[in-house]
Amino acid sequence: MTDDVYTESYRACRLCPNLCGVDRLNGEMGLCGEGGQLRIAFAGIHRGEEPCISVTDRGFSGSGTIFFTGCTLGCRDCQNVQISRDHLGAEVSVEEFSRICLELQHRGAANINLVTGTQFIPSIAAGLRMAKAGGLILPVIWNTSSFETVEALGLIDDLIDIYLADIKSLDAQLNRDSCGHPSYGPVAVQVIEYMAERHQLRWDDQVLLSGVIVRHLVLPGYLEQTAEVLRWFSEHTAAAAVLSLMVQYIPMDRERWIDAVVTESCYEQLLELLDEVGIEDGFIQELGDEEPWIPDFSARNPFPDSFCDPVWHWSCSWIDR
Numbered sequence: 001m002t003d004d005v006y007t008e009s010y011r012a013c014r015l016c017p018n019l020c021g022v023d024r025l026n027g028e029m030g031l032c033g034e035g036g037q038l039r040i041a042f043a044g045i046h047r048g049e050e051p052c053i054s055v056t057d058r059g060f061s062g063s064g065t066i067f068f069t070g071c072t073l074g075c076r077d078c079q080n081v082q083i084s085r086d087h088l089g090a091e092v093s094v095e096e097f098s099r100i101c102l103e104l105q106h107r108g109a110a111n112i113n114l115v116t117g118t119q120f121i122p123s124i125a126a127g128l129r130m131a132k133a134g135g136l137i138l139p140v141i142w143n144t145s146s147f148e149t150v151e152a153l154g155l156i157d158d159l160i161d162i163y164l165a166d167i168k169s170l171d172a173q174l175n176r177d178s179c180g181h182p183s184y185g186p187v188a189v190q191v192i193e194y195m196a197e198r199h200q201l202r203w204d205d206q207v208l209l210s211g212v213i214v215r216h217l218v219l220p221g222y223l224e225q226t227a228e229v230l231r232w233f234s235e236h237t238a239a240a241a242v243l244s245l246m247v248q249y250i251p252m253d254r255e256r257w258i259d260a261v262v263t264e265s266c267y268e269q270l271l272e273l274l275d276e277v278g279i280e281d282g283f284i285q286e287l288g289d290e291e292p293w294i295p296d297f298s299a300r301n302p303f304p305d306s307f308c309d310p311v312w313h314w315s316c317s318w319i320d321r
């Protein structure tokens, strides 16, 4: 496919299940709030991702994250609200995007980790092709809420090595409350099954080279909904994907619709659940006793320095080492 065919996908945009049908090349915007010009908030080498995507054969180096502006969902507890809903970010050309990928590689990243880029799939695909033609050899990770169409994924699938895909909940009421989309569950299941069919797990020792990581954030008070997700994973996806369970929920919603955190007793129940459904492999976040932090994308390094080396920021472009 030529890049023209890719960018034509911005006309009558149907990249995600919102199916807005707007002409983003002509100044119209859909629910993601983004037009037809690629926009990026931040790029840097991040050391907080799963270990299997943070190491290389040279040792622990961190994942080369690129955070895109806008989002196809509207989660109440989004930790990246400054970029997803407040739209911090700067326009970049496809060429600039490919240079950012190559610079992350140059600075030692283990991979290129594309965070929430569904609304820009056509531009990202064109930029990845350019970066690969220019010498990009790192594995590429599609880090997604899973709220996208398989047709849109088909535009980028051949450029992706690893999918890092959320599954929030399969419960329609909880999905309505948490992200405004009761249909999120069936969409995410279809998307993850599509990914798992095309990308088999491939490892080099502890390093994941290809495949699917399914991420689930445990919501305090909704353990039964987590059990439903774990049963689905165990029955349908466990052979083809790795599970990553996150437990450090941080209330972000002003109304604090969930005003709690995962407790030690909840964590114990979670471990029992994993046992019950027969999931032995994968990752589970530890319960932290430190004060949780959230990224601040108005700062040149939105993350603690120990977590991330900034490379590019929307306010100033390149950041020297």
Ligand code: SF4
Residues within 6 Å of the ligand: 013, 014, 015, 016, 017, 018, 019, 020, 021, 022, 029, 030, 031, 032, 033, 034, 071, 072, 118, 119
């Ligand atoms: S990517 Fe944006 S404009 Fe396109 S369908 Fe999704 S929300 Fe609508």
